Amino acid sequence: MDLDDDIPTLIEHDDQALPIPDHPATAHRVPCTIISGFLGAGKSTLLRRILTERHGYRIAVIMNEFGDTSSIEAKAINISSADDPTAEKSQELLELANGCLCCSIKDAGVAAIEKLMQRKGAFDHILLETTGLADPGPIASMFWLNEEYAAGLAREIVLDGVVCVVDAVFGEQQMEEDHSVDGIGESLRQIACSDVILLNKVDLVSEEKLCSVEEQIQKVNPSAPIHRTIRGQIDIAHIMNIDAYAGGTRGLRSAQPHLDDGNCHDHTGNAISAKHYELRGISSLQVTVPIVTRHRLGKLDEWIRTVLWENRIPDNVPERGPSELKILRCKGLFVMESGEQYVLQGVNSMYDLSLLEGDVAGIPDSGKLVLIGKGLDESVRQSLERLLN
Numbered sequence: 001m002d003l004d005d006d007i008p009t010l011i012e013h014d015d016q017a018l019p020i021p022d023h024p025a026t027a028h029r030v031p032c033t034i035i036s037g038f039l040g041a042g043k044s045t046l047l048r049r050i051l052t053e054r055h056g057y058r059i060a061v062i063m064n065e066f067g068d069t070s071s072i073e074a075k076a077i078n079i080s081s082a083d084d085p086t087a088e089k090s091q092e093l094l095e096l097a098n099g100c101l102c103c104s105i106k107d108a109g110v111a112a113i114e115k116l117m118q119r120k121g122a123f124d125h126i127l128l129e130t131t132g133l134a135d136p137g138p139i140a141s142m143f144w145l146n147e148e149y150a151a152g153l154a155r156e157i158v159l160d161g162v163v164c165v166v167d168a169v170f171g172e173q174q175m176e177e178d179h180s181v182d183g184i185g186e187s188l189r190q191i192a193c194s195d196v197i198l199l200n201k202v203d204l205v206s207e208e209k210l211c212s213v214e215e216q217i218q219k220v221n222p223s224a225p226i227h228r229t230i231r232g233q234i235d236i237a238h239i240m241n242i243d244a245y246a247g248g249t250r251g252l253r254s255a256q257p258h259l260d261d262g263n264c265h266d267h268t269g270n271a272i273s274a275k276h277y278e279l280r281g282i283s284s285l286q287v288t289v290p291i292v293t294r295h296r297l298g299k300l301d302e303w304i305r306t307v308l309w310e311n312r313i314p315d316n317v318p319e320r321g322p323s324e325l326k327i328l329r330c331k332g333l334f335v336m337e338s339g340e341q342y343v344l345q346g347v348n349s350m351y352d353l354s355l356l357e358g359d360v361a362g363i364p365d366s367g368k369l370v371l372i373g374k375g376l377d378e379s380v381r382q383s384l385e386r387l388l389n
């Protein structure tokens with residue numbers, strides 16, 4: 001499924017009225033975390049840990065295949081039924097001692113998850129493993145604000161976030177190699193689209209190597225926290241209920257390269273208003289956004305729409321090629337004169353700009369915009385500066 005060429009139909013915008021959040025049904029929906037990562041990075045190892053640990057959550061783990069399940073204490077459940085005799089072929093299900101369910105799905109996934117929920121009732125959380133070569137962007141879009149699913153699955157499931165497992169041994173090489181689609185390699189797409197990065201297999205490499213991989217990851221995605229792991233050992237609070245899409249601001253308030261336990265923080269300490277990183281054509285642009293008026297926010301919204309939907313900056317820059325710009329992920333936090341804060345979340349061409357509600361701890365004195373994608377050159381930064389200053 002490739003949404004790139006679809007005409008986005010997400011949000012109806014009106015220049016006078018800013019989009020107001022409207023997610024009344026989200027409260028009871030089951031959060032879904034997408035686990036991506038290149039071949040062999042350690043996705044299944046992470047999920048197997050979650051299936052065997054005592055954490056008190058009833059999690060449905062959806063894997064591409066079970067692989068070796070001998071270490072998992074589980075009982076197999078036959079989920080075929082008279083009305084759907086093919087279900088047995090497309091799914092296998094294991095019920096684990098800790099209350100989790102492990103489901104192997106061989107088809108596209110969504111219909112199977114729906115059936116799983118019908119048969120087994122609701123879960124506290126769903127973890128969905130993608131194949132090593134998958135681009136999580138379209139999968140995330142599917143679970144997020146896609147109207148196609150609004151009448152069905154989207155009423156029951158809400159996208160919580162995208163976690164990428166990166167191989168500490170081969171991750172750097174995988175990022176450098178380019179098996180590209182649209183000029184963007186899979187490994188870089190996965191990192192670009194992630195809300196949290198697990199740098200796995202850190203037991204196998206030197207501190208120097210770890211710093212080098214982390215630096216590469218940050219060039220592509222400076223806003224996702226990086227956690228170093230061995231065999232997927234991570235406090236699940238770092239990967240579940242991160243609320244990355246539903247107006248959450250984690251990672252935005254400090255949209256700086258962020259490492260939880262590494263020693264290689266790459267901070268200059270300077271108050272830089274715009275930062276630009278690049279790796280194999282994928283880059284990120286991080287811009288400090290001053291306090292905005294309602295009018296300016298409307299303009300910013302218009303700018304984002306043009307960039308995401310038309311793959312161009314609104315300004316007339318003749319030297320730019322028509323198809324150079326492509327945004328994979330965007331996040332933003334915009335602070336209004338009134339103190340209201342708006343959160344921007346976007347994946348591929350879909351985006352949502354919504355008022356931050358609930359308990360807001362303090363009002364920052366500026367906002368931020370992070371864009372990750374292709375073609376984010378100087379002209380994009382200048383265009384934003386013209387808009388914001």
Ligand SMILES: Nc1nc2c(ncn2[C@@H]2O[C@H](COP(=O)(O)OP(=O)(O)OP(=O)(O)O)[C@@H](O)[C@H]2O)c(=O)[nH]1
Nearest residue numbers: 038039040041042043044045132200201202230231
């Ligand atoms: N030394 C070490 N080995 C690891 C670690 N994590 C995973 N492995 C091993 O790496 C191999 C690949 O791990 P998997 O969990 O199968 O990786 P995957 O991402 O699910 O792989 P695919 O499904 O092929 O994409 C297995 O042999 C794991 O035992 C780690 O932190 N350290």
